[in-house]
Amino acid sequence: MVYVNRQMLTRGALAAAAGIPAILCAGAALAQAEGQPVPGGLGLPNMVTPVGLGTQQLYNMVLMPIISFIALFVLGLLIYVCYRFNEQANPIPSKLTHNTPLEIIWTLIPVLILLFISVPSLRLLAEQVEVPEASVTIKVTGNQWYWSYKYPEDQGGGFGFDQMMKPESELQPGELRLLTVDNEALVPVNEVIAVHITSNDVIHAFGVPSFGVRMDAIPGRLNQTWFKVEKEGVYYGQCYFICGKDHAYMPIVIRAVSREKYNEWLAESKQKFAGAGARVRIAAASR
């Protein structure tokens, strides 16, 4: 009975051990279309901003190897102990209950590991939180259940628009269900974009995985974050805080283009969205 169990235990443990390297190589997710989730993806998306790359490095180079090692180490110890100190192998239990040097070691080593993690982690944190001098500022407002964008007048904007999900029935080939929107928000590539985030009703959260950006949109507060997209492309995000029944249906699309194209778009949008954004103003006034 016990023998069978030991075998089962070992076999189960081996199966689990085989699973852990799967997280190990998760960082090496296949290079696919950037800016959107990868089907069956195992790891972080391809990052296109300095903060995103920093996050990717922190996770893939520091956190992931360390936690995988710890998991395998504990698993290895458990398997060894079960194998070596089961009833058959070791009928007489020892009376060992203290070993001060050992206890000091297993307190100190985790402290050192945590200190080691904290250095790159805190450096990245400062980079995320301290917004550098920005050339473009966008105001993003969360609503139940869509996002509104405003581009300020003094930077060539002076218009605002709502970004709503395209319903499944209107999707063109190549467009993504639940992710494609009617109005994309454009930003110039390789420039620092500051994003001011707030909400008109309940809490939402603005998040774009490829940027390493996630920031809550809270009524009565103006949160700030930033990104600098280093590669032209279309980047998808979603709402990351539960906000009611259509929480899953308010995607974010940011298209990074060259400065020239961005300027053209600004000029076009000024015409296109002239007089728009009224809904946002009414909603704000009604509160």
Add this chain to the structure above:
Amino acid sequence: MASSTTAGAHDHPRGLRRFLFSTNHKDIGTLYIILGTIGGVVGFLLSLGMRLELAYPGVQIFPGLAELLQGADPSMALDAGKNLYNVFITVHGVLMIFFMAMPILIGGFGNWFVPIMIGAPDMAFPRLNNISFWLLVSALVLAVISMFVEGAPGMRGFGGGWTFYPPLSSNTGTPGPAMDFVILALHLAGASSILGAINFITTIFNMRAPGMTLHRMPLFVWSILVTAFLLLLVLPVLAGCVTMLLTDRNFGTMFYDPAGGGDPLLFQHLLWFFGHPEVYIVILPGFGIISQVVSTFSKKPVFGYLGMAYAMVSIGVLGSIVWAHHMYTVGMSLNAQRYFTLATMVIAVPTGIKIFSWIATMWGGSISFRAPMVWAIGFIFVFTMGGITGVVLANASADKQFHEGYYVVAHFHYTLSLGAVFALYAGFYYWFPKMSGYMYSETLAKANFWLLFIGVNIVFFPQHFLGLGGMPRRYIDYPDAYALWNMVSSFGMIFVTLSLIVWFYVIIDAFMKKRLAGANPWGVGATTLEWTLPSPPPFHQFQVLPRISGSGR
């Protein structure tokens, strides 16, 4: 080590009087375990509904469920279904924490075994114990009713997650009375836990048998003591927090409304000041159980007893000063985020001490792989898995990639759905012979273990991948790229469901076969006082107090 004398049962109420008006710690403990089982089964059924929905992209079953459960109009069924999904995630969280884990671990095992383990005849305040239990029953009824009364306009139930953040939970998001039902349920559950905590602290401080010093108490008693202090400290904060929400909703105050000078973040700080210690409230009794089980089946005293006891105390203290690591994305100052990152990471140290001490307890032992031990070994592994992803999430910088995503879901289910539940099962199989007097079937118990172990790992491990890929949590529908791992995750629910069925069969089988367990079915490793009593223990135990000499562990 200890001797006990038990006299024949006197004043032994029967039937309705025994259970409805019970003041006996063992009967109340049993009631708590039954209540926790009901809460757990309902919570499990809710999660089954969610995983069925998420098995494929698109919205499949919830519109139909909304028509069936809430009588939604077919023309409104899609919206009602989306709302019902959110109600499910909310009630699933509330039930599993407040009405499954806490009742069974603290109310059930705590009530049953804390008095016995310290050599006391009963809890200090038996009638308080009774009201604690029935308050919790009332709270459960209110929580379940909330699913069927109006919440968001035209919808039924409150669907804003178990954290109830305003403005979604205030009149802006949920004008209907569903949220008021939830708030009152929390008030009652909170009062129940506060009274229970007072009872435990008084019992442990005043009713230990002669010779049972604090440093001789079994680690399970230590774990309940620390838990009781945490409950007593943080539940009043929750009560204040939701009371302000109640007055915001009904009496025109503006605590959380920016339009009136309030701040929604105030709620989040208060809620997590309760909420983070709460996760330790759920897991600490589990730590205590694992210590007892590992020591019993390794036939060795716990390695580093004092370190283990004070690791729990320090986890309790540290766990109370790290609450804002749930709020890294709300726009806190850089220094606040630095502090909460470092303080949170420090918790890994005492947690590591516990993991290594359990392994060191097994080291040199003579381990018998009985069912409780198998659950305990499973616990050590899955809890380590949950712990290491916790170290990742402790970093405010990395958390910005994972916040409110499936990586977080995987993390806390590894610590709770796997960790706390495995500890709960370890405790259940460890003490079932003592509580019922009958032995369970070893084969069935192990089938139960392997089904759940395989099942929950299939359910939750792929959710790490979903989180890394960026899938947000609390979504009824997801972009098609996330389909594969969602399907794998839902597939795992088959095993989880089977394991639950097997567990019920274990209980039925034990009561039908009536294999007598005897006072101590575990042999020389079981040294705590409950094994000196017959199984089941007499209605009143220790009419002559046991005297403890040497280490009580």
